[in-house]
Amino acid sequence: MNGKLSQSRSVTGRPSTSRGAVLQSGFDDLYTAVYAVLDDAKSRHDLVKLYKGSHTSPDPHPVVTDVGSFFYRERQGLFGYACHQAGNHHSPTLADLDVFDAAYQPRISVRAVYELLYPQLARPGESAVEVLRYVAGRRHRLGAYRGGSSGFDEEARAFAAAHFTSVGVPCGPDRVAVFCGGAKGAFMAFCAAIMCRRRHDDLHHLGGLLLTPAGYYQSLRLIPPVFGGTIHVTPELTGTAVSEWLAATADHPRRCVYVPLVNNADGAVLTRERAHDIAGVMLEHNAIHPGRPVYVLADDVYALSWLDPHQPGLPIGAVTGTDLGEPALGPMSDWTLSVATPSKTFALPTSRVAFATTTSPALAAAVAHYRTVLSQGRVPQASELTAAAAICLTPTSWINDWNVEYRSALQAVSLALHQINTRLGHQAVWADPIEGGWYLPLRVSPTLLPSAASSVDAFAALLHYGGADPDSGIALLPGELFGHRDYNGGFLLRGTLAAGDRELHRFVSRLTQAATLYSGPAGPDITVRALRQARTVADLDAILASTRY
Structure with a gap:
């Protein structure tokens, strides 16, 4: 090596030493690679951006901003x-x-x-x-440190407790923990509680297994590895899937299951029937194996965002043994950390606050410890109170009106996709049915992109179909980022219906253009060029080959 460190190129374009370095400056995980490819495309095109998770409303309900104004004015x-x-x-x-x-x-x-x-x-x-x-x-003093979350956090915890109770999750103010960092803050504390053990000053990362459905919250893939854990993905989270997984991993002592109320990729809602099936398996397992319980991370951040008003979701933490005809099994809340935020249904992502609850004293104590360790407990008063206001003071009519908007947007986009296929004479693009939230699970036929081997390739193809034309490109997220690796139903790209009418019209126009180009004689060459551009940013083939979840 002639005294010089060998170098390799990272996905961000910065050199990183291949071995022997104190710090790693480049990262080749799928999450980093996808966003690096996206950033590169942003620098080349004025993209139609359908990859974000924000609500359509530019602000929460006016009562929420009024609460914030009142707080800063009156303390x-x-x-x-x-x-x-x-x-x-x-x-x-x-x-x-x-x-x-x-x-x-x-x-x-x-x-x-x-x-x-x-x-x-x-x-x-x-x-x-x-x-x-x-x-x-009483008045809040912004310059004073106080105990608890903000010092006067009883108010916010009481409002959060009322919210959890309203959706069926048993809760009192003393059972609520407030996190900064949003849902990820609570998710990190939960994983640490399951996967770490502390003895005096020694903190051991023992690892653990987290079972998730395909379509999990994409940032979740970053969290278990921090504590030595890993993710197992099942195509659909059902009682049968959980039962089979428990049997296959019976020798592992630290296991947990991620149960989203609304799937982050395909919008599937946790129905009462499915919640009962999963809970029945979990409660029975924990009753038989009290020394090796399995815990649940309940992602309830899309509560009340139902596209089908006749098919509301049921939080897993709301299920009890009594509901299942087995009162002795007890409540799921004894094994579940239920997490709520104002960021989705209530359109206040900028508060970066989450509320979490469990009726398990042991889980509550462990999560509280790691909330402190990870500095997730010192929540600014204004953020904490406006978060509670968004979740509780937002009128139900406002939420329902937005659900109607999303249903209308879905109908309009579905009709437009049908028209694209009619024009092309074949099934090129379509949307899977969705039940909750506002995400658009767009499917792309492999016959449209014959040289594409993955949803990541389809992602790149829609970013770069226009070549050097700056007024081209559609930004969605590839299904692999959410654990989807089955392409039998077409490549999966997650978009959003919460982009506004103008952006959705631009999306339809560009998708029509892209599908027409890829269906034409130049389609194969355009595909090769688009995939090549993405691979100048990251070694996507090697990354996908190494992706476990």
């Missing part, structure tokens, strides 16, 4: 806001909460939330009105 919390909006600027009363509920129609009654909070805060002999006056009148 008071949600009960102070409710009493102020009721017209009482002096001595708060319980009637103020009723006035607010009647005037603003929040999804969760503020009076009902207070009924949860009062027993937690009241001192012996202290009346409900006295406690309300304290809670509504």
